[in-house]
Amino acid sequence: MSNNKQVLASELQRHGISRRTFLKFCTSMASVMALSPADAAQMAEKLATIKRQSVIWLSFQECTGCTESITRSHKPSLESLIFDFISLDYHHTLQAASGSAAEAAREQAMHDNKGKYILVVDGSIPLKDGGVYSTIAGMTNLDMLQQVAKDAAAIVAVGTCATFGGLPKASPNPTGAVSVSDIIHDKPIINIPGCPPIPVVMTGVLAHVLTFGIPELDSLKRPKAFFGDSIHDRCYRRPFYDRGQFAKSFDDAGARKGWCLYELGCKGPTTHNACATVKWNDGTSFPIQSGHGCIGCSEPDFWDAGGFYKSISTGIGEPGQWATGALAAGAAAGLASAYLNKSTKSDAEKNHQEVTLEDMGAKK
Amino acid sequence: MAVMNPLNLEIEIAEPKTGMAKAVLNELIEQLQIFADTGKQHIIDLTSLPMTSSDKHELESLLGTGEINITLSTIGESQINETAFSGIWWIKHYTPDRKLISELIEITDVPAIIKSHPDDIKHAANEIKNIINNDEQEIRYE
Ligand code: SF4
Ligand code: SF4
Numbered sequence: 001m002s003n004n005k006q007v008l009a010s011e012l013q014r015h016g017i018s019r020r021t022f023l024k025f026c027t028s029m030a031s032v033m034a035l036s037p038a039d040a041a042q043m044a045e046k047l048a049t050i051k052r053q054s055v056i057w058l059s060f061q062e063c064t065g066c067t068e069s070i071t072r073s074h075k076p077s078l079e080s081l082i083f084d085f086i087s088l089d090y091h092h093t094l095q096a097a098s099g100s101a102a103e104a105a106r107e108q109a110m111h112d113n114k115g116k117y118i119l120v121v122d123g124s125i126p127l128k129d130g131g132v133y134s135t136i137a138g139m140t141n142l143d144m145l146q147q148v149a150k151d152a153a154a155i156v157a158v159g160t161c162a163t164f165g166g167l168p169k170a171s172p173n174p175t176g177a178v179s180v181s182d183i184i185h186d187k188p189i190i191n192i193p194g195c196p197p198i199p200v201v202m203t204g205v206l207a208h209v210l211t212f213g214i215p216e217l218d219s220l221k222r223p224k225a226f227f228g229d230s231i232h233d234r235c236y237r238r239p240f241y242d243r244g245q246f247a248k249s250f251d252d253a254g255a256r257k258g259w260c261l262y263e264l265g266c267k268g269p270t271t272h273n274a275c276a277t278v279k280w281n282d283g284t285s286f287p288i289q290s291g292h293g294c295i296g297c298s299e300p301d302f303w304d305a306g307g308f309y310k311s312i313s314t315g316i317g318e319p320g321q322w323a324t325g326a327l328a329a330g331a332a333a334g335l336a337s338a339y340l341n342k343s344t345k346s347d348a349e350k351n352h353q354e355v356t357l358e359d360m361g362a363k364k
Numbered sequence: 365m366a367v368m369n370p371l372n373l374e375i376e377i378a379e380p381k382t383g384m385a386k387a388v389l390n391e392l393i394e395q396l397q398i399f400a401d402t403g404k405q406h407i408i409d410l411t412s413l414p415m416t417s418s419d420k421h422e423l424e425s426l427l428g429t430g431e432i433n434i435t436l437s438t439i440g441e442s443q444i445n446e447t448a449f450s451g452i453w454w455i456k457h458y459t460p461d462r463k464l465i466s467e468l469i470e471i472t473d474v475p476a477i478i479k480s481h482p483d484d485i486k487h488a489a490n491e492i493k494n495i496i497n498n499d500e501q502e503i504r505y506e
Contacts (some may be wrong), residue, residue: 009483019481021438024457026409027477028466036470037407041476048483238414239382277412285465 009048016174022048031277033204033225046211052112053210055120056148057091060141061134061168061177062123066159067094069196070203096292103137110151118209120150121145122181124161128176145183154188154214155180158202163191163221164300171304181221188214193219195297198278200227220300222272231268231294234276237261255291265309266293273298375412384415385422392427399451399471410467420467427452434478440465444475486487 007314012022012123023044030040071094090106109117120226123141126133131140139147149155157180158357168177181189192205200217205223208215215223232238240260247255260266268276271294287294293309296302388408395406410420428448436442440459447454453470455477480488 013483013487018438019484020477023477023481024436024438024442027468028457031409031411031466031468037409037470234412234414234417236414239380239416282461283459283465333493341493 006052007048008050012048019044019048029200029204029207033208033223035225043207043211047207050210054109054117056117056152057094057120057122058107058136058141058144058148059091060121060123060145060162061124061175062159062161063167065196066122066161067091070158071197100137101192106148110148114151116153117151118206119148119155120158121155121162123157124165124177124179125183126168126175126177128174133175142183145180149184149187152187154190154209155184156190156192156205156209157181157221158192159194159197160193160300160302162300163193166195167303169301189221190214190217190223192226193220193222193298193300194273197298197304198226198274198280200278203273218272226274227272227298229274229276231271231273231276231288232266234274235268235288236276237288250291256354261288261291261293263311264293265307265311267296267299267302267305267312268294270312271296271299271302380416381422382414382416384413384419385426388413388415388423388469389426391447392471395471396449396451406471408469410469411465422456427454436477440484442477444478 009019012019023041026044026047027037030037030043035043090102090109110153123134125131125141125145134141136144157163158303161168161177162180165173165177165179165182168175169179181191190205192201195202196302201223204226205215208223208225215225218224218227220227232241235241237258237260239261240258245254245257245259246262249255250264255261262269266288268288273294275294276288278302279286279289295308296305299305321353387411391408398404399406415423430446430450432443432444432446437442440457440462442458443454443456445454445467451471451473453472453475455468455470455475456464457466459465466505
């Protein structure tokens with residue numbers, strides 16, 4: 001079992017990782033989290049002094065894609081070091097023990113760290129017909145969630161299934177699937193949606209919980225740091241959008257020139273996630289960079305939101321109107337970076353939030 | 365930007381200039397003056413700005429190269445270069461397989477990452493004693 005007294009700094013030293021390296025890691029982490037770059041140093045200092053944290057991971061009605069995403073995140077890296085540093089006391093896919101030994105490990109961890117462990121959940125919870133559609137060791141997902149949540153310090157719901165019901169909940173929702181926050185109301189819950197969620201967002205949120213505590217959340221309980229910006233806010237094709245240059249089909253001249261995919265159904269403007277900056281597969285690319293619009297996988301009910309190739313309705317004003325103005329104003333005031341800084345981009349933010357999923361559905 | 369297509373041919377997709385370089389430059393002008401007057405440092409995180417590769421090239425050539433180029437070798441390299449303008453540093457952090465993970469412009473006298481951390485110094489102060497102990501042993505065995 002893990003030594004609970006160990007702090008991360010000594011683990012770093014044992015791996016021959018200098019604090020300079022660690023600062024480099026925290027700098028990229030801060031960038032991902034849209035924290036101010038100056039916060040990186042503070043984060044590095046705090047993170048270095050954290051102690052081992054017990055984590056219990058429950059997988060319910062899911063496809064294991066979320067676990068895949070997180071465990072395949074990177075080659076041995078500082079992120080995986082952080083992930084290793086937490087004490088994953090129960091995860092029925094990853095742990096060596098199985099059957100009653102596994103359940104015993106879970107009960108042991110719950111007992112030893114009562115009120116202090118973090119509960120991570122992936123997968124939705126089926127409620128129909130007494131919850132028979134998904135059980136672990138003979139226990140329904142509902143019962144297990146309630147039992148483990150009771151003494152958790154906080155719950156992290158990972159993936160669109162645990163956060164919003166996800167694919168299992170897609171119409172006609174045959175199993176009566178619901179999200180974690182539909183069931184648990186008396187614990188802090190952090191939602192990390194995405195199908196799957198971005199690995200570094202997961203480690204980032206854990207890092208945040210361990211250093212600065214529960215991050216600031218939006219109305220859907222998502223960390224603002226990662227989900228405060230839409231894909232559209234940070235999309236490198238944005239200048240084309242602003243100029244009204246749109247690809248009309250996936251193989252026309254505009255598409256070949258890398259123009260905006262808005263008219264081909266891109267859900268970037270209504271989707272809050274960090275794909276445009278963090279990207280996927282080790283930072284290789286993300287859908288829009290590969291020529292396909294965002295399908296909005298991290299938003300509630302994205303599967304039923306009216307078709308991946310249907311353009312969303314324009315509640316944000318005519319493309320190319322407001323943003324160019326904001327950019328020009330920012331340039332004049334010498335505030336290029338502040339233009340996209342989470343604390344100051346109020347106008348842009350307001351404009352985006354006018355487009356809701358109902359708007360997307362309305363065009364069905 | 366280079367993209368691979370299914371036939372494994374490298375295609376160059378031209379990314380046009382968007383005006384972001386000038387916008388960032390304006391911010392630098394303002395902030396460098398503030399730093400000169402008050403000593404208040406400033407950092408711009410280029411990674412999270414919607415800049416195309418052409419925008420970055422434009423900004424890089426506007427700022428030019430200065431007297432100091434530092435390479436940090438740690439889980440991937442980092443390039444810490446002073447631009448032609450004293451006090452403006454351009455920092456690029458790479459992964460071991462040379463992917464750019466973050467890119468910053470710092471307005472400061474010395475970027476924080478260059479300094480040795482007190483913990484590392486303490487650790488080193490112990491380590492260096494071991495070296496001399498080992499060395500003395502070797503001499504005795506000779
Ligand atoms: S609509 Fe999509 S492709 Fe176009 S700028 Fe927005 S996020 Fe990028
Ligand atoms: S680009 Fe859109 S659809 Fe793709 S992973 Fe990100 S949020 Fe999901």
